[in-house]
Amino acid sequence: MDDLMKRLQTTLAAENIDRNAIAKSVEMNPYRRLLHEVLLERKDLLLVGSRMNLVALFDTEDASSEIEEILAQFENPTFPLEEINTEKDEEWQPLERKYKDGVNQIKEEMLTKLGHLEKDLETSLTHSEKVLKSHRDFRPIDERDYCNIRQSINKHFDQAKINLRGEAATKILVLRRDIEQQGRKRRNFDKNTTDTLQNWFHDHRQNPYPSDQEKAELAKQCNIKISQVNNWFGNQRIRSKQQALRMEEEERRRLAQLAADEAQAMQNALADATVVASQNLVNSSLLNLPLVNPAMQAMVIPAVQPTVINNTNGFLQQPNYFPVGGQLPLTDNGNGQVALKSIDVMTRRSLFQQFYTTDFETFGLVQQQQDVEQQQQQQQQFTAMNYLG
DNA sequence: GACTATGATTCTAG
DNA sequence: CTAGAATCATAGTC
Numbered sequence: 001m002d003d004l005m006k007r008l009q010t011t012l013a014a015e016n017i018d019r020n021a022i023a024k025s026v027e028m029n030p031y032r033r034l035l036h037e038v039l040l041e042r043k044d045l046l047l048v049g050s051r052m053n054l055v056a057l058f059d060t061e062d063a064s065s066e067i068e069e070i071l072a073q074f075e076n077p078t079f080p081l082e083e084i085n086t087e088k089d090e091e092w093q094p095l096e097r098k099y100k101d102g103v104n105q106i107k108e109e110m111l112t113k114l115g116h117l118e119k120d121l122e123t124s125l126t127h128s129e130k131v132l133k134s135h136r137d138f139r140p141i142d143e144r145d146y147c148n149i150r151q152s153i154n155k156h157f158d159q160a161k162i163n164l165r166g167e168a169a170t171k172i173l174v175l176r177r178d179i180e181q182q183g184r185k186r187r188n189f190d191k192n193t194t195d196t197l198q199n200w201f202h203d204h205r206q207n208p209y210p211s212d213q214e215k216a217e218l219a220k221q222c223n224i225k226i227s228q229v230n231n232w233f234g235n236q237r238i239r240s241k242q243q244a245l246r247m248e249e250e251e252r253r254r255l256a257q258l259a260a261d262e263a264q265a266m267q268n269a270l271a272d273a274t275v276v277a278s279q280n281l282v283n284s285s286l287l288n289l290p291l292v293n294p295a296m297q298a299m300v301i302p303a304v305q306p307t308v309i310n311n312t313n314g315f316l317q318q319p320n321y322f323p324v325g326g327q328l329p330l331t332d333n334g335n336g337q338v339a340l341k342s343i344d345v346m347t348r349r350s351l352f353q354q355f356y357t358t359d360f361e362t363f364g365l366v367q368q369q370q371d372v373e374q375q376q377q378q379q380q381q382f383t384a385m386n387y388l389g
Numbered sequence: 390g391a392c393t394a395t396g397a398t399t400c401t402a403g
Numbered sequence: 404c405t406a407g408a409a410t411c412a413t414a415g416t417c
């Protein structure tokens with residue numbers, strides 16, 4: 001009994017009820033007082049149905065039509081879930097099953113509780129009659145008293161029933177929302193759909209904004225909702241724009257890298273040519289060198305060789321200095337390596353000439369670097385050219 | 390399991 | 404309301 005009392009107090013506290021107001025109300029109305037007495041005798045009845053509360057004891061509300069509408073689903077076999085992704089969704093059937101099972105379970109629970117309520121109502125009525133009879137010792141009791149107490153108790157239990165139904169309806173709504181949420185799990189469109197949308201987008205890329213009518217057509221054609229068409233075009237527009245920006249940026253970076261590489265190559269060539277020129281001057285004549293350098297014949301350079309090999313013999317050893325489209329003095333030895341072909345003096349001269357006259361003069365980058373060292377190198381380069389020319 | 394692709398949602402501005 | 408942008412959440416891939 002103490003436990004029951006505690007639960008009652010907790011309920012009262014939780015429901016934020018002014019107990020004085022209730023007491024006053026009870027005091028002012030003998031029937032209510034009687035009812036209160038009955039209910040205090042059977043406190044457990046107060047706790048039947050989790051939503052039953054003392055406010056409902058005195059202020060009966062009508063059952064909302066909305067609740068009845070939802071509960072009608074107990075009897076209505078049609079599936080009341082929102083149609084989500086049409087019939088092509090094979091995961092839909094289990095969800096539908098799950099929902100129906102859930103609704104049935106809620107129904108069973110509600111019916112069980114209703115049964116309990118009915119039993120408690122009977123008990124309560126019998127008990128109230130007993131209490132009323134005991135009152136005969138203190139005051140006159142007539143049929144009206146019995147009628148009133150029965151009415152009050154019925155009212156109380158009616159409210160409990162309404163609350164119970166409301167609770168069941170809420171459960172159904174929650175269940176429905178959960179299931180619909182699961183059904184709404186994102187699924188990719190099939191290839192046909194994306195192709196159709198993709199084609200439309202591409203054909204109208206100048207102005208990729210379908211009209212309402214076109215959206216409707218696309219939706220029908222793709223078997224998706226108009227809102228999905230809207231989503232798709234919204235995403236597509238923004239994402240294709242982002243992609244274009246990324247490509248642009250990438251291209252810009254690539255060109256910058258290309259220019260940097262060329263500039264570097266040119267500088268290497270310049271440095272190399274400078275060595276050649278000075279060597280030639282020291283050795284008095286490039287033409288005096290053997291027609292075919294024996295060391296050069298055996299020289300093997302890795303196919304990917306980024307560093308400039310010191311040119312001590314007056315030969316160009318980095319073939320990539322030669323003009324684009326010009327013939328490279330290379331031979332592939334089949335082992336992922338290339339060897340310099342032995343070349344005769346005339347060929348060498350022509351390659352040098354080609355290199356100096358064609359490339360150096362047309363390559364703006366060298367001209368732009370106006371520092372002293374660069375100028376000196378240019379000086380030497382022209383000396384070499386004159387010498388060879 | 391990290392990463393990207395993608396459909397949906399949310400927020401903002403007009 | 405719409406479009407754009409950011410973000411979320413899941414799919415899909417390696």
